[in-house]
Amino acid sequence: MEAMRTQSLSLRPVQLSDAALLQELFLKSPGYFALIGMEPPGLEDVIRDLHTLEKDPRRRAFLLFLEREAVGYLDYKLHYPEAEEATLSLLLIREDRQGQGLGQRALRHLMENLVGVKRLYAVVYGQNPRAKDFFLKEGFRHVKDGGPAVSWYVRTLRAGPDEGLL
Numbered sequence: 001m002e003a004m005r006t007q008s009l010s011l012r013p014v015q016l017s018d019a020a021l022l023q024e025l026f027l028k029s030p031g032y033f034a035l036i037g038m039e040p041p042g043l044e045d046v047i048r049d050l051h052t053l054e055k056d057p058r059r060r061a062f063l064l065f066l067e068r069e070a071v072g073y074l075d076y077k078l079h080y081p082e083a084e085e086a087t088l089s090l091l092l093i094r095e096d097r098q099g100q101g102l103g104q105r106a107l108r109h110l111m112e113n114l115v116g117v118k119r120l121y122a123v124v125y126g127q128n129p130r131a132k133d134f135f136l137k138e139g140f141r142h143v144k145d146g147g148p149a150v151s152w153y154v155r156t157l158r159a160g161p162d163e164g165l166l
Contacts, residue, residue, distance in 0.1 A: 009105045011062040011074065016054070018063060019047045025063075025070055028094045036126040036149070064093070064106050071097045074106055078117070086114055087121040107138055111157055122153040 014022060026033070026040040033040045041049070053059050058079050064072030075090040088110070093103045111120060122140055124131045126149055136142070140153035 007066050009071075009102060009109070010065045011106065011109060012065060014050065014053070014061040014063050014073070016047070016050050019043060019050055021070055022046050022050070022063065022073060025073055025092070025094055028096065029092055031095055032092060032128075035128050064102065066097070066102065070094075071102055072106060074110065076110070078114075081121070084116065084118040085121060086117045086119075087123060089123050091122075103134060104138065111155070114157060117157055120155050120157055122155075124151045124153065125149060 020043060023041065023043050023046045026046070030040060050061075053061055056077070059075070059077050061073070061075040063070050064074060072093040073090060074088070074092075076086055076088045078086050080087045088107075091103055091107060093106075114120065120140075121143070122135045124135065132142075132151060132153075135153040135155075138155070140155040143152040143154050145151050
């Protein structure tokens, strides 16, 4: 019998030095940006966003790696909108890696490691039925639409100590 090998998905905090890698990931996901009505951000825009990340102590962002290959990006905010809540603003899997369960694995990792958070919100931008279905299948429920371009989903989590992703 042949040995089975599973590829390891890891999350690493994004750093300013990752700007080019993050932009490359965005360039490999043009469908997402088309859904929200914009072009993938340029390098200067990515750098600007990473600078804002450094200035907000509640915001967390991670690059997702499958072995050593960057396959996704996860961005969320702790204690938002309320103290024991968090809001997932982007879970992006590179288009050529979608449909392999990577988004599900990243979301489950986040939910298992968020401590001190009782509810996780997910924001879906644009007309994105695939993302909406994803969150519904992952146990989220639709809360409200924030205009024609934003939908909010929520899932109750277990509560623990008051820290972010380990």
